[in-house]
Amino acid sequence: MTARNISQFWEWGRKIICVGRNYADHAKELKNAIPTEPILFLKPPSAYVREGSSILVPRYSNNLHHEVELGVVIGKGGTAIPESAAMEHVAGYALCLDMTARDVQDVCKSKGLPWTRAKAFNTSCPISEFIPKERIPDPGNVTLWLKVNDQLRQNGCTSQMIFSIPYLISYISEFITLEEGDLILTGTPKGVSAVQEHDQLQAGIQDVVTMSFRVDRQEK
Ligand SMILES: O=C([O-])CC(=O)C(=O)O
Numbered sequence: 001m002t003a004r005n006i007s008q009f010w011e012w013g014r015k016i017i018c019v020g021r022n023y024a025d026h027a028k029e030l031k032n033a034i035p036t037e038p039i040l041f042l043k044p045p046s047a048y049v050r051e052g053s054s055i056l057v058p059r060y061s062n063n064l065h066h067e068v069e070l071g072v073v074i075g076k077g078g079t080a081i082p083e084s085a086a087m088e089h090v091a092g093y094a095l096c097l098d099m100t101a102r103d104v105q106d107v108c109k110s111k112g113l114p115w116t117r118a119k120a121f122n123t124s125c126p127i128s129e130f131i132p133k134e135r136i137p138d139p140g141n142v143t144l145w146l147k148v149n150d151q152l153r154q155n156g157c158t159s160q161m162i163f164s165i166p167y168l169i170s171y172i173s174e175f176i177t178l179e180e181g182d183l184i185l186t187g188t189p190k191g192v193s194a195v196q197e198h199d200q201l202q203a204g205i206q207d208v209v210t211m212s213f214r215v216d217r218q219e220k
């Protein structure tokens with residue numbers, strides 16, 4: 001077996017665990033209640049898309065939204081990880097987009113159904129390069145931004161998260177064993193909006209990383 005490198009974690013087929021409504025200003029803009037416990041959902045590893053490939057609007061959606069998020073890459077697995085030890089399990093970070101078919105999610109929400117078709121489709125998880133832990137010494141205080149065709153749409157700070165990264169690692173690992181190469185998407189700040197075919201998205205974590213993606217429509 002060839003040695004695996006965490007800097008290519010997206011090739012490992014590991015879990016993508018997403019946190020919803022972790023910023024009060026985003027919960028409010030979609031008229032959702034502020035959660036008192038983390039809201040979680042999953043994306044499959046087939047959702048990953050890397051720079052150079054396009055984000056595809058699913059055939060069944062006419063309202064695809066961007067959500068810029070800080071991703072936490074697990075470096076050491078564990079079950080029931082105490083909050084005090086949580087950061088020892090982090091290998092690094094990635095800038096991520098939680099692409100969301102908002103029209104499909106709205107229908108799911110109104111029927112009380114899971115969000116899988118709205119959140120887990122192919123290319124629903126664009127990611128940056130791997131960012132080693134040392135390059136973000138305080139992940140609880142970094143700025144995330146996103147532009148659509150050079151217009152700033154999202155600009156938030158991870159200090160606004162309702163549930164901190166250590167708390168999330170501890171909470172999730174209580175009932176889902178975390179493995180090396182898993183990714184946790186920590187939720188999006190306000191400013192989510194629709195993207196169209198041919199749009200150019202650019203996103204960044206302050207001066208640490210930037211990434212660009214083009215939007216295309218899934219072919220008929
Ligand atoms: O779809 C939503 O609004 C929930 C979510 O993923 C987030 O808050 O990041």
Ligand SMILES: [Mg+2]
Binds near residue numbers: 019
């Ligand atoms: Mg999200």
